[in-house]
Amino acid sequence: NVAHGLAWSFYLGYLRLVLPRLEDSITAFCATHQSSTSFWGRGNRKLLILIPLNANISHKLEDEDDSIRFYDNLPNNEIDRAGVRGRVYKHSVYRVQDEDGKGYNCAVEYATPLLTLYNMSQESRAGFGEPERRQQVLLFYTTLQDILENSLECRNRYKLILLNDEHEDDPHFLSKAILRHLQQQE
Amino acid sequence: NVAHGLAWSFYLGYLRLVLPRLEDSITAFCATHQSSTSFWGRGNRKLLILIPLNANISHKLEDEDDSIRFYDNLPNNEIDRAGVRGRVYKHSVYRVQDEDGKGYNCAVEYATPLLTLYNMSQESRAGFGEPERRQQVLLFYTTLQDILENSLECRNRYKLILLNDEHEDDPHFLSKAILRHLQQQE
Numbered sequence: 001n002v003a004h005g006l007a008w009s010f011y012l013g014y015l016r017l018v019l020p021r022l023e024d025s026i027t028a029f030c031a032t033h034q035s036s037t038s039f040w041g042r043g044n045r046k047l048l049i050l051i052p053l054n055a056n057i058s059h060k061l062e063d064e065d066d067s068i069r070f071y072d073n074l075p076n077n078e079i080d081r082a083g084v085r086g087r088v089y090k091h092s093v094y095r096v097q098d099e100d101g102k103g104y105n106c107a108v109e110y111a112t113p114l115l116t117l118y119n120m121s122q123e124s125r126a127g128f129g130e131p132e133r134r135q136q137v138l139l140f141y142t143t144l145q146d147i148l149e150n151s152l153e154c155r156n157r158y159k160l161i162l163l164n165d166e167h168e169d170d171p172h173f174l175s176k177a178i179l180r181h182l183q184q185q186e
Numbered sequence: 187n188v189a190h191g192l193a194w195s196f197y198l199g200y201l202r203l204v205l206p207r208l209e210d211s212i213t214a215f216c217a218t219h220q221s222s223t224s225f226w227g228r229g230n231r232k233l234l235i236l237i238p239l240n241a242n243i244s245h246k247l248e249d250e251d252d253s254i255r256f257y258d259n260l261p262n263n264e265i266d267r268a269g270v271r272g273r274v275y276k277h278s279v280y281r282v283q284d285e286d287g288k289g290y291n292c293a294v295e296y297a298t299p300l301l302t303l304y305n306m307s308q309e310s311r312a313g314f315g316e317p318e319r320r321q322q323v324l325l326f327y328t329t330l331q332d333i334l335e336n337s338l339e340c341r342n343r344y345k346l347i348l349l350n351d352e353h354e355d356d357p358h359f360l361s362k363a364i365l366r367h368l369q370q371q372e
């Protein structure tokens with residue numbers, strides 16, 4: 001089950017390394033981006049992880065929804081990993097506007113392993129196709145949820161946002177999904 | 187089968203992106219490190235990927251073998267990926283000395299997904315243990331070999347080095363394994 005291994009890999013090789021440092025990164029960011037501090041709500045100091053059921057991943061969020069704008073990157077984290085010296089781990093900050101024009105900052109990104117699931121479903125030699133893919137995305141989501149809920153280092157530092165693609169025809173589908181989660185926290 | 191998915195992830199999310207750019211990165215590196223040019227043999231312009239059968243991965247190669255020294259990093263590649271803007275991909279260059287004291291430069295690193303295999307085998311909730319791990323490393327190696335041999339973008343730009351841990355008591359086991367592959371090319 002590919003999704004099971006990818007969820008563990010995402011936790012062991014990424015979230016477990018970066019989530020404990022997230023609070024400090026955001027604090028450092030606010031120190032160098034003073035005008036942005038008011039846009040970070042209390043609940044926004046988490047990494048928002050987008051999980052689209054159809055594994056359709058964009059490389060730039062503003063391509064999906066014009067209520068979303070790239071703002072800047074959080075400071076780099078450099079970690080020696082498996083022979084690569086100072087491998088760089090970072091997150092991007094986006095500003096999301098609600099329907100009243102109010103702006104919210106957040107560190108948000110897609111769950112990268114879904115790119116692997118998507119690409120594997122396109123490669124005949126990888127052994128699974130589009131029909132299994134949705135199932136695998138759900139398995140990835142539930143496995144990851146389970147791992148993170150039991151992780152002391154990651155607790156309260158993330159939010160998994162499962163995106164049901166049924167409303168993709170709404171041009172503000174993504175910003176609304178993000179805002180629902182951000183506003184929930186306040 | 188976890189190893190199957192991790193091999194595909196390693197190819198689709200990393201090698202397919204970075205190997206086509208490797209030649210240019212090494213050329214740029216030699217331009218800024220003029221004294222190093224004589225240390226790059228003809229066969230050394232490939233990424234050497236270390237695959238230890240016991241999945242025992244170091245973060246710094248010189249910790250394994252004092253005939254190996256960290257030299258510098260290749261220039262950064264920045265790619266927008268899944269919402270992270272300018273995600274950084276780079277390789278580390280090490281200088282490896284043979285028994286006559288002759289030095290060779292090479293871009294070398296461990297296959298990072300093996301860290302996931304190792305860590306999963308330590309986590310009871312991940313569903314596999316140490317006995318299965320060696321089997322999974324072999325499956326990772328054969329799957330990756332198969333994928334790469336059929337990849338036009340990656341052809342001739344890498345070398346997979348399977349490390350049998352039976353000679354780990356030799357303090358120069360790693361440098362000798364690397365040199366065997368480097369000298370093969372000349």
Ligand SMILES: Nc1nc(=O)c2ncn([C@@H]3O[C@@H]4COP(=O)(O)O[C@H]5[C@@H](O)[C@H](n6cnc7c(N)ncnc76)O[C@@H]5COP(=O)(O)O[C@@H]3[C@@H]4O)c2[nH]1
Binds near residue numbers: 011090
């Ligand atoms: N958003 C995001 N930002 C990151 O910096 C990052 N680093 C890892 N990951 C994801 O976490 C998981 C574990 O990573 P690991 O390093 O074991 O495997 C990685 C690793 O073996 C290799 N790889 C990817 N990027 C690099 C890199 N910059 N340097 C070396 N190896 C890399 O290719 C595998 C797949 O990468 P992704 O498909 O991008 O997703 C990974 C993976 O799902 C990241 N996700």
